[in-house]
Amino acid sequence: MIPRRFRRPPPWLTALFVLAALLTRRLTTAPGPAPGPEARRTQGPLRVTRVIDGDTLELENGTRVRLLGVDAPEMGGSTGTPEPGALAARDWLHRRLHGQPVYLENGPQPVDVRGRRLAWVTDTDGQLVNEALLEAGHARLVTSWDLPPALSSRLHRAAARARVAGRGIWKRRSRSPH
Numbered sequence: 001m002i003p004r005r006f007r008r009p010p011p012w013l014t015a016l017f018v019l020a021a022l023l024t025r026r027l028t029t030a031p032g033p034a035p036g037p038e039a040r041r042t043q044g045p046l047r048v049t050r051v052i053d054g055d056t057l058e059l060e061n062g063t064r065v066r067l068l069g070v071d072a073p074e075m076g077g078s079t080g081t082p083e084p085g086a087l088a089a090r091d092w093l094h095r096r097l098h099g100q101p102v103y104l105e106n107g108p109q110p111v112d113v114r115g116r117r118l119a120w121v122t123d124t125d126g127q128l129v130n131e132a133l134l135e136a137g138h139a140r141l142v143t144s145w146d147l148p149p150a151l152s153s154r155l156h157r158a159a160a161r162a163r164v165a166g167r168g169i170w171k172r173r174s175r176s177p178h
Contacts, residue, residue, distance in 0.1 A: 042103075042104060042105055042106055043103065043104045044101065044102055044103030044104055044122075045101030045102065045103055045124065046059040046060055046061060046063070046101060046102060046103075046104070047059065047060040047099060047100065047101050047102075048060075048097040048098055048099065048100055048101075048102055049098075049099075050098075051090055051093045051094040051097060051098055052064070052075075052090075053072060053074070053075045053086065053089070053090050054072025054073060054075075054085075054086060054088075054089025054090050054092070054093055054133070054138055054139060055067045055070050055071060055072040055089070055093075055133070055139060056116060057093070057097065057102075057121070059102075063117050064114075064115070064116040064117065065104065065116060065117045065118075065119050065121065066112055066114075066116040066117065066118050066119070067119070067120075067121055067129065067130045067133065067139075068107045068118050068119060068120050068130060068142075068145055069120070069130050069134075069141060069142055069143075069145060069147055069151070069155055070130050070133050070134060070139035070140070070141065070142060071139055071140045071141075071142045072085070072086065072089040072090075072093075072133070072138055072139040072140075073085040073086035073089055073139075073169060074086055075087075075090065084169070085138065085168060085169040088138060088168065089133070089138035089139060089168070089169075092133070092136055092138050092168075093129075093133065093138070096123075096129065096132070097121075097123070097129065100123065100124070101123075101124055102121050102122065102123055102124075102129070103121070103122045103123075103124075104117065104119040104120070104121060104122075105119055105120040105121075105122070106118070106119055107119060107120065107145060108145070108146060109145075118145075120151075128151070128154075130155070131151075131154055131155055131158045132158075134155060134158040134159045134162060135158040135161060135162055135167075136162065136167060136168055137162035137163070137165070137166075137167030137168025137169055137170050137171070138168040138169065139168075139169070140159070140169070141155055141156065141158075141159040
């Protein structure tokens with residue numbers, strides 16, 4: 001008896017085996033990098049129970065959240081005197097989110113030095129609250145945290161629109177005549 005010679009499988013069968021191996025590997029290993037904030041919600045919905053200031057919230061689970069990419073005027077802290085626009089920013093955020101569920105997306109650094117969770121906050125309509133705060137003119141854009149490439153231009157445009165329209169902290173102050 002003459003031994004059978006090994007025949008090479010057709011290319012389509014080789015491609016099928018390679019595809020099956022890749023799919024099996026993908027399903028058994030850790031996932032790759034996650035999509036940006038608008039595509040991934042890491043936690044939520046969680047109800048907002050308190051608005052501390054124009055860029056800080058407290059959630060039903062006790063977590064304090066600092067909105068990424070924005071800096072609202074300070075409420076005063078130790079001095080007790082709020083910066084111009086601080087009360088308006090806090091009130092806007094309170095009207096917008098108090099008692100409402102939100103979704104959180106972590107930033108590159110999970111917490112700040114005060115123990116607040118750093119996050120992109122999305123409401124149940126899918127609107128990024130950080131961006132809406134800029135658009136309303138109640139905060140400045142903060143670029144010292146690396147802005148996600150998918151959001152950078154949106155946030156810059158929102159801040160610019162508020163500035164050009166003179167909304168919130170960008171409102172033109174009338175000068176008193178001498």
